[in-house]
Amino acid sequence: MSQEKPLILVTNDDGITAPGIRALIDVMKQLGDVIVVAPDSPQSGMGHAITISDTLFCDPVTVKENYKHKEYSCSGTPADCVKIATQEILHRKPDLCVSGINHGSNSSINVIYSGTMSAAVEAGIEGIPAIGFSLLDYSLTADFEPSKKFVKRITKQVLKHGLPQGVVLNVNLPKLKESEIKGIKVCRQANARWEEEFDKRTNPQGRDYYWLSGRFVNEDEGEDSDEHALSQGYVSVVPVQFDLTAHRFLKDLNSWDLND
Amino acid sequence: MSQEKPLILVTNDDGITAPGIRALIDVMKQLGDVIVVAPDSPQSGMGHAITISDTLFCDPVTVKENYKHKEYSCSGTPADCVKIATQEILHRKPDLCVSGINHGSNSSINVIYSGTMSAAVEAGIEGIPAIGFSLLDYSLTADFEPSKKFVKRITKQVLKHGLPQGVVLNVNLPKLKESEIKGIKVCRQANARWEEEFDKRTNPQGRDYYWLSGRFVNEDEGEDSDEHALSQGYVSVVPVQFDLTAHRFLKDLNSWDLND
Structure with missing residues (x-):
């Protein structure tokens, strides 16, 4: 039976001991075989950083004694965790990768x-179906x-339908009681x-x-x-792609005198 | 006269002393008033990281004695450099931001x-027109x-035409002699x-x-x-956008049973 369960790689950017990843592990254990490879320390704001000028450690850890799945703590970034998990730790390509639940919003910009x-x-x-989950609450509690x-x-829907090549999901959850959450909406990224x-x-x-700080400005109505x-x-669900080409601008750009 | 020249912010990710940014400054001085705010150390592979859990230093430096423009060395990431330049150092919004010339390719993925x-x-x-330049040569020399x-x-073409809101240019230059370079081509990001x-x-x-290493695989014909x-x-020019929404997948995603 166990062989038929999906293999789910769990990671995050707040670090392997953050409450958010524990909540995500709880849910994923209901849906498949879980393996955790997550940063050993908080990596918020790291963007798509990878570690190319330093060494990486990645060691098995026991975060909770009663857990049956394996967990690894990695000295690198979230992107490093996925790379090292798929290349060095897992013996087959996972069926799903989930990241989070982040302490704080990852909506819009x-x-x-x-x-x-x-x-x-x-x-x-x-080529692994993947979802990032974030809760609109920065608090560690x-x-x-x-x-x-x-x-x-x-x-469950992603496990059922899969995702097209080149698309992952960005899910943000409002800071509300369960009874107050109205449902799930498919959205585009706000201009903010x-x-x-x-x-x-x-x-x-x-x-x-x-110290860098700032004010969030939503310019999108x-x-x-x-x-x-x-x-x-x-709850917002935005399909995210990593072909960054601004295809709509290719024609205009081709009309420029770039070769004169 | 000087008032009419465009104000050009120059930055990079290889650090303020890298040869690539010196070449970029040389060109930009022919086109406008230059100000440099660049990392104090190499930041390659940093993706869109920003510094939110640490302090930032940003100090005036003199890299070459005969330079008339101002240069600042910043302890943060390339994205930090742009933020601190526009908020703390420049007294008006620059007309252009250029980044590079990077020592190594930033094409495709x-x-x-x-x-x-x-x-x-x-x-x-x-909202600043911006271009990243990269040379397909990792060597420091x-x-x-x-x-x-x-x-x-x-x-010059970007200064003339501007760029639409939400689009910047990713320019990569082949490692060839000037006479061997065939011209400039507008392209899309390769699937690699x-x-x-x-x-x-x-x-x-x-x-x-x-140590992370790897092999580049181009899957795009x-x-x-x-x-x-x-x-x-x-020379490749790809227009890059930061609305990451996979608009083509919104309709399919809306057909899922997300609220059952």
Whole structure:
């Protein structure tokens, strides 16, 4: 029987001990055989970074004594975790890779900076169906219970339908009680950005330094965007691709005098 | 007169002392007023990482005594450099941001891992026309002279036409003599990937560790791809977008039973 269960690779960017990945593991154990390869420390904001100028450690760990599945703690980024899992740890290609549940939003432009989504994209590049899950609550004590039903439902659909080559899913969950969540909506990425504010300080040696902070600005009024769905109490599902070509602009660009 | 010149922000991911950024500065000085804000150390493979859990330093530096423009060395990632430049260093929005010239290819799937392109994308998010330039030569002693003519030509066209909101350019230059380069081609991102190989070793304390390496696999036979153009001796120009929504898959995804 066990052979017929899907093999599910679980990772994240908040680190292997974060509550979010524990919630995700709980759900995935209901759906398949789980293996965890996750960063040994928080990697938020790492984008699609990979480790090419440093060594990588990847060691078996026991996070909870009563777990039967295997877990590995990796010194690299989320994308490194997926690479090392598929090449060095797993003996066959996993049927699914899930990343998260992230402590904080990866909706709209946040997908670009997201370590959570970089793991899903890395899996997608390797031809593995993949989903990144994020809860709109940055707190380390965030309540992941209300998310579980929706995480399970979306994962079951992906296991059933598969995903087309070149597409992974970016799922964001509102910070609401389960009864308050209205359902799941398929969306496009909202047109939004961060307005940076740098907090400038001076260190004890008299040298100026900065902390990056900022204000999220949603410039999108469309009702089909992920930001809109989340603001209305829905779980947002955005299909994400990694062909970044702006195909709509190819014709115009070809009309430029590039070779004169 | 100086007031009418375009203000050009120059950055990269190989670090402020890399030969590639010096070549880019040489070209940009012919086209506008230059300001440099670049990482203080190599940031290759950083993807779109940003620094949110650490402090940032950003100090004026003098790399060459005879330079009249200002240069700043930043402890952060390429995306951090663009953020801090536009928020803390420049007194007005630059007319253009250029990143590179990278020591090594950022064609096809490499765009996802590229620090060079993350700087260009970050500028694009802020509404600044932006171009990332990369030479297909990883060597620190790479010859950037043959690239200069093409870098200048493409930059002049971007200054003339502008770029649509949400689009930046990814330019890759073949490792050829100037006379061997056939021209400039507008392309789409090739469908390619890295087949990872981890070089497993044991440290003096007996603990296993890995070096990430890999083999580039081009799975794209299309003649309109950047890989094809480069293989034929052309400079490739791919328009890159940061709306990652896989619009082609929205309809199918909407047919799933996500709310049952």
